[in-house]
Amino acid sequence: MTRTTVRIAMNGVTGRMGYRQHLVRSLLALRDQGGLALADGTVIRPEPVLVGRSAPQLRALAARHDVKHWSCDLDAVLGDDDIDIYFDAQVTAAREAAVKKAIAAGRHLYVEKPTASSLAGALELARLAREAGIKHGVVQDKLFLPGLRKLRRLVDGGFFGRILSVRGEFGYWVFEGDWQPAQRPSWNYRAEDGGGIAADMFPHWEYVLHELFGPVRSVQAHVTTHIPRRWDESGAPYDATADDAAYGIFELAGGIVAQINSSWAVRVHRDELVEFQVDGTQGSAVAGLRHCRVQHRAGTPRPVWDPDVPASEPFRDQWQEVPDNAGFDNGFKAQWELFLRHVVRDEPWRWDLAAGARGVQLAELALRSSAEGRRLPMPELSR
CATH class of the missing domain: 3.30.360.10 (Dihydrodipicolinate Reductase; domain 2)
Incomplete structure (x- = not known):
């Protein structure tokens, strides 16, 4: 069995949706079941890195769920070469700037919607991600x-x-x-x-x-x-x-x-x-x-x-x-599994930032x- 660890910077997990659906019911559920097993014996193991503005909240979440790493410094997390995916579940007004930083850092992207506050902003994110050659997805739970x-x-x-x-x-x-x-x-x-x-x-x-x-x-x-x-x-x-x-x-x-x-x-x-x-x-x-x-x-x-x-x-x-x-x-977990397969094995994926722009x-x-x-x-x- 080959075990592949995917490190995911999760921004916005102190919010209701980011915490319940994406952290607890998706990635931690995958971690606790031993990872995502593929047909050839490979197991994808997600490793969350919690990101946010409140150190006390992040520290408490990390301790409660046995998560090793957390930070209030998004730039430092994105600059870590061991980070594979950036996930964003922040308030909409904060999402666009953070996603641009992740694109510039060359991280794969998985984001909540709306992807931006305006169509122009959503289209720009899709263009930047495409030009950067990274994999990108939008939650369509x-x-x-x-x-x-x-x-x-x-x-x-x-x-x-x-x-x-x-x-x-x-x-x-x-x-x-x-x-x-x-x-x-x-x-x-x-x-x-x-x-x-x-x-x-x-x-x-x-x-x-x-x-x-x-x-x-x-x-x-x-x-x-x-x-x-x-x-x-x-x-x-x-x-x-x-x-x-x-x-x-x-x-x-x-x-x-x-x-x-x-x-x-x-x-x-x-x-x-x-x-x-x-x-x-x-x-x-x-x-x-x-x-x-x-x-x-x-x-x-x-x-x-x-x-x-x-x-x-x-x-x-x-x-x-x-x-x-x-x-x-869980619907969020099911889509996370598909995105992890897309990142690790390049399996088909159609819910990208361009699809997210249609929603905006x-x-x-x-x-x-x-x-x-x-x-x-x-x-x-x-x-």
């Missing part, structure tokens, strides 16, 4: 959720016939922070810090729509701030300058129409925090984080509109559950569409 993997299986198998429409609902009530602590960091609601649900979620919707149904050709959006005043982590009130809800209509290649509502000011009355309904000529499906249910053309009931008679049909019971047919690991482009167009009150075309980006 929702593609690896069990529910969407089942949905992908249906699409690939031709279950829907001709796909007509996609409807998505995402969100939940994020407490304002006065009488109950907010479940999301306060910077999410400050535009000056890179916050906003359109900037956060539209990059996700771009790759979900692009990968499953086809490229986005146009967008019409309404973006708003429903809750204008919130309270931060110290209990101090602040003005919410970023949007907390975004309602989008997208035209996809082939004439498919997609509608996705995203809101941090909505109370959940659905089975999961995100759900997509896909309707086609031969069948329909509803997919969430883990579950996927279908209704085929041959099994579709015949509802009749009659507001004077109480509904007697159990509509939800008329759908069939799609079986797992496989074990599903869609978010930027949505904000502009809302401001101008019109539908905007989404030009294809050259790679």
Whole structure:
């Protein structure tokens, strides 16, 4: 057995997503299972190096999880020739400058999205990485959720016939922070810090729509701030300058129409925090984080509109559950495994910084569409 150690500088692991999903549930989980075993007997062993601004927090995380190395000096870490990959899960406003440093140092890149605060910045990062000849990837975790993997299986198998429409609902009530602590960091609601649900979620919707149904050709959006005043982590009130809800209509290649509502000011009355309904000529499906249910053309009931008679049909019971047919690991971990294979073995990889730039482009167009009150075309980006 050949053991290959890959040292990964992880910037932003003191944040919720960087810590839970990328450090604990992905790389430390891989480390604790003995590494990522390849078919020829090679084992890839990830070794995190924690990077951030708070020495006490990093020291505590390193001690808690038996991580040997941590630093508050990003330049020194990137200058270490033993570092193979730079990973960034910082706040969006800090990401672009740090990623440029990593590119200049010749480190492979794996970053959260959005990759930059603007399309111009995202395209520049993609260009710099390409010119540097390094491997680069963007987190597109929702593609690896069990529910969407089942949905992908249906699409690939031709279950829907001709796909007509996609409807998505995402969100939940994020407490304002006065009488109950907010479940999301306060910077999410400050535009000056890179916050906003359109900037956060539209990059996700771009790759979900692009990968499953086809490229986005146009967008019409309404973006708003429903809750204008919130309270931060110290209990101090602040003005919410970023949007907390975004309602989008997208035209996809082939004439498919997609509608996705995203809101941090909505109370959940659905089975999961995100759900997509896909309707086609031969069948329909509803997919969430883990579950996927279908209704085929041959099994579709015949509802009749009659507001004077109480509904007697159990509509939800008329759908069939799609079986797992496989074990599903954590989605972030699954994508990390593919990226490590890409770095070590040069196995195929398509979720690069150019793909990440498309997500920034869609978010930027949505904000502009809302401001101008019109539908905007989404030009294809050259790679």
